[in-house]
Amino acid sequence: METSHQDKKIVYVKKIGELQNKLLQMGGLVEEAIARAIDSLKSQDLEMAEKVINNDDRIDELELEIEEGCLALIATQQPMAKDLRKVATLLKMIMDLERMGDYALDIAKTIKNIGNQPLIKPLVDIPRMARITQLMVKESLDSYIKEDVSLAVSMAQHDDEVDMLHKQIFRELLTIMMENPRTITQATHLLFISRYLERIADHATNIGENVIFLVTGERKDLN
Template sequence: MPTRQKFDNDLEDLRLNIIDMVNIVGQRIGQAVESLVNQNLELANTVVVGDLAVNDLQAIIEKQCILLIATQQPFARDLRKLVAGFKISIYLERMGDLSVDLAKLTLRIGQDKLIKPLIDIPRMTVLVQEMLNRGLKAYIQEDCEAATLMALLDDEIDLIYSQVFEELLHIMMKNPAQVTQANYLIFACRFLERLGDYCTNIAEEIMYLCNGKRMNLNE
């Protein structure tokens, strides 16, 4: 097989692994929040135990990137594909970790009666998953504009987080007995806010892949 053809095949394998990782992480985030909303301890434990699959896939992607850089000495766009792919896998691995943190909050709250209906947390989750879906399409199509538009959703997540934080703070001040669970719910919202930030980081890597420029979309 010609060297270039093999390299292109290896790049495609890398791309497919990143696509798989996006899908797995998106599913795990959804499961973690579902476990919290429904207080499903079994599902929460499934998310916690399943973290190894995300870590293993990130390790495979890292090894692929390092091997291709070392053996093929790519430059220009090919090198950007490897650098961006490696960094995207790191952000996805961290997002997987946050899904575990969300699931652990389910386990801490247990079957205690929820102090408020969990409406905003699912809203934030929908936005995070929409960012991931848009990011996946932007990555596949190497679409700078789509990556930029994807990052704009993070502002909506930040706004919801601020509103929920104020609401939960008011609950804690009004009823000290609810402080512990209110803090858990604040953590849940904070984790989702961080997930939005990581999605924005992924958008930045897609833009770097497209045009070779580093941009800060979190400002």
């Protein structure tokens, strides 16, 4: 006997709730990875950087678990219209999150390359960028769970701040390098860290765009 639409809907609601809990768990790990990576940069704590590197596997595992859950949900409950879009959006979000986790990992690896050499400048803008980016990650997930378009839009507005900070950091580091070529290697590492943070913010913006599409059915470019 086939299960009724009503039954399928009940199972769908339960399953999507479980998947969303896992999504929040994955998002929490990504936020933590960013925070830890930047803390380890500021304090040049290479052990903490190592932790970020080791914890990335858990993020990747969660991605696979959620992906399998989404596919199983589509295959067994055959959600329609908006419900299907909700699962599809989740499938895309976890790819963005996984990529963010990879950037946190790249930051941690770069910190290990910097090692214990004294920092060429006190870090102010990079930690600021990291804080904004971390908030964007959190808000992008919230906007999905609550299907909150205005939160998605306001979250994405921070992307401009991040881009501006990145450009400023870029210019400043180039100047430092030109004045003192001995700073070049570390300055290049810091440039990449700034770029990785900027990318994480781009992925949060992606999520915001997908949330808007989910809720309104319209493609909107938030960049």
